Amino acid sequence: MIRRVLVVGAGQMGAGIAQVAAEAGRDVVLVDVSEARLQGGRAQIDASLARLTKKGTLSQADAQAALARITTSVELAAGQGAELAIEAIVEEREAKRRLLAELDRLMAAPAILASNTSTLPITDLAAATGRPDRVVGMHFMNPPPVMALIEVVAGLTTSEETVRAVSDEAAAYGKTPVRVRDMAGFVSNRVLMPMLNEAVYCLMEGIADAEGIDAVMRLGMNHPLGPLALADLIGLDTCLAILEILQRELGDPKYRPCPLWRSYVQAGYLGRKSGRGFYTYAQVPPEKRARS
Numbered sequence: 001m002i003r004r005v006l007v008v009g010a011g012q013m014g015a016g017i018a019q020v021a022a023e024a025g026r027d028v029v030l031v032d033v034s035e036a037r038l039q040g041g042r043a044q045i046d047a048s049l050a051r052l053t054k055k056g057t058l059s060q061a062d063a064q065a066a067l068a069r070i071t072t073s074v075e076l077a078a079g080q081g082a083e084l085a086i087e088a089i090v091e092e093r094e095a096k097r098r099l100l101a102e103l104d105r106l107m108a109a110p111a112i113l114a115s116n117t118s119t120l121p122i123t124d125l126a127a128a129t130g131r132p133d134r135v136v137g138m139h140f141m142n143p144p145p146v147m148a149l150i151e152v153v154a155g156l157t158t159s160e161e162t163v164r165a166v167s168d169e170a171a172a173y174g175k176t177p178v179r180v181r182d183m184a185g186f187v188s189n190r191v192l193m194p195m196l197n198e199a200v201y202c203l204m205e206g207i208a209d210a211e212g213i214d215a216v217m218r219l220g221m222n223h224p225l226g227p228l229a230l231a232d233l234i235g236l237d238t239c240l241a242i243l244e245i246l247q248r249e250l251g252d253p254k255y256r257p258c259p260l261w262r263s264y265v266q267a268g269y270l271g272r273k274s275g276r277g278f279y280t281y282a283q284v285p286p287e288k289r290a291r292s
Contacts, residue, residue: 010041
């Protein structure tokens, strides 16, 4: 049974994963490279739990108990003893492989190493470790405290025991685990990213403005959030990285990112986290703009 969870990365996804695990009764160690990032992650968790208590979906006592289960550290070694380590760092192959190799050296032999990658093949990431049978994809949807799905991705060498363990863990978090093949983008981004990309092409070509494009998809297709607003929530840099990985791994030109993605990212328009994307948001402090 998993009682202690290490989450590496205190950004939008990592903080949300830490919250979900803590709500499920796990002792959580949240690690990042600086105290500033950890403070930002803690603030996100505080705000999220406050929203849940205000809605009445979580009691004040349960929220306080969840907070008490989360400790933070800038030292990866603080997570020793965890039965499950979940990496939720930047969506870059080499960075994830380096981290997984370090976790492999640090964690006890039975520990499971899970990646929250949204696109990268698990087989390749697992090859950076000496325990590829214990490496698995555990792709949470954004934001983790709200979304009900976790894609469970088995690499070529991932054992069935590992798949069952993380599927059971996902269910313990109140999520629905769906097993998917180890192909770039899995199911979620294989379907979602081309839609977002096409919405950006519509904007670039002047077919409608951002509000109009999002209104068509919300009111006409019953999507809860329009594609451009969703891209802002995910992060335009993250979306661009995913599209580039899909194009590279699958070799299909249909994943070619719209040039407007690159222009926005080059300008620092990254979405909500930077204060501006396809829409303009409240000013974000400069030290938080690079957080993923």
